[in-house]
Amino acid sequence: MKINKAQLIELLVEKTGMEKQEVEQQLKELIKRIKDAASRGKALEIKNFGLFYFDSDKNLRFDPADSFRTEVNFKYAGMEPVEVKPPRKTTSEQEDSSEEMPIDKKTTESEEEEEDVFGFDDDDIDEEKEKKEIEETESDEKVSPAFKLDDELEPEKPDDPAKADKPAEEDKSAEADKPEETAESKRAGEPEKTDKPEKTGIPEEADEPEDPFKDLLSGISLEPSEQKREEEEIKKAGTRPAVSVSTQAGKKGQSKKGPGKKSKPPQKKKDPIMLVLAVVLTFVVVMAGFFIITDMTQTPPQEPDPPAVTEQRDAVVAEPEPEPADAVEPDTETEQPIVEDTEPEPEPEPVIETVYGLTGTVVNEANDGFTIVLHSLRNNNNAQAAAENLRDQGYRTIITERTIDGDTVYRVAVGQFPTVREAQDKAAELPEPYRNQNFIQRIQ
């Protein structure tokens, strides 16, 4: 349905109890203010509504506030991206660490119930900030509205995966960097030391090799995390015990000496020790990289799984016991949760196909899988009716209830599938209105 200006004014009159003329006047004024602000290169924000601004092409743009956005997207709020294929595992270690995408965890752990996306608590805010309802924010250019919006945002942002993940990552890298950095910064903070070599009679070249090594060392320290390196060294211990010991000892000595004995580090020793250290460390890192890569190629693609689970899953895949209708027996029940935990399996398992399916009646044991959502309704009766309709067409129909911040949606879905992939394949075979309007979700 379309609401035009006249209808809008009508609604506004109803809402405010003001005179029609007054409302018109107000509306005009609002539009004028938005235009004025925007054309002056300012962004005009209406709290809990959105931000108006001119983009670089001089077109008026509107960025809805997060709460507004969520409200509009209510039906699908809280739906998370589902991973179909995990990332390739043959990449180098640096890339790997950056590939730790949040979506992974999201899909495995969080369902919509946990989401805190909603927050239409604007009423409280309105009361507080009646006067500030409209805020004009200065901006030098049209460029910055996005940033401004960020500043203005209320705490309840929708989960931005990147942001959510960052702190953890930063923490890690910070941790990894710290010891080395403090050592370095301490050293750097004391110019006397760098001067010393000359005074103590060490030739000037001493300075030259030192810097590259420092760089080398710090560079190395950035690559693998502290734990990783330790693991690697433990691994190393088997093949090259002497080296790894000396590395660790050297490293410890170095990182402790840096901050500890500020005033008199063993200057003369630094040169050869550094050289040896650098060589050994680079060697260790190279070997470690080799180990990691070989490790990765050996481990199955689902890396976050504990080893026990992967084994079990392998077992499940390996046993092709043909299991027909008596799959209702409890032993499948014990097996299937494992399958579910391990997320989308690329290859469908023949065993389970009899339990899962698009048509027929709902099998309770298959409720650990995925289903194709065709309707998402707020009214239970409508949902029941839609489900009835689908059931009549022969589909296994499931209604799942999801509560989002007090509001309930009823999602009418068809089929039970062990994997997202299978659900997708079946969804593609559905008749038209549904083929393009569906979504795969977990049944439970």
Added chain:
Amino acid sequence: MNSTFIKAFKDVLREQLAKKNSVEIDGFGRFTVVHQGQSQKKYENGRVVILPPADILEFKSQIGGSDED
């Protein structure tokens, strides 16, 4: 400008758009809700992810900045 008006304006627009109605204000622009179907996204590292469908709010401006000034 009246704060009750602003509040009502927000409320009306939000109500209407939540109902998927589009709201057109002559001489200003049109707010519409656009449905975006489920889609697949491929990352460079080979990961494939299904993005859920979404209803997205769009604003089509009728103010061509320069000509209206």
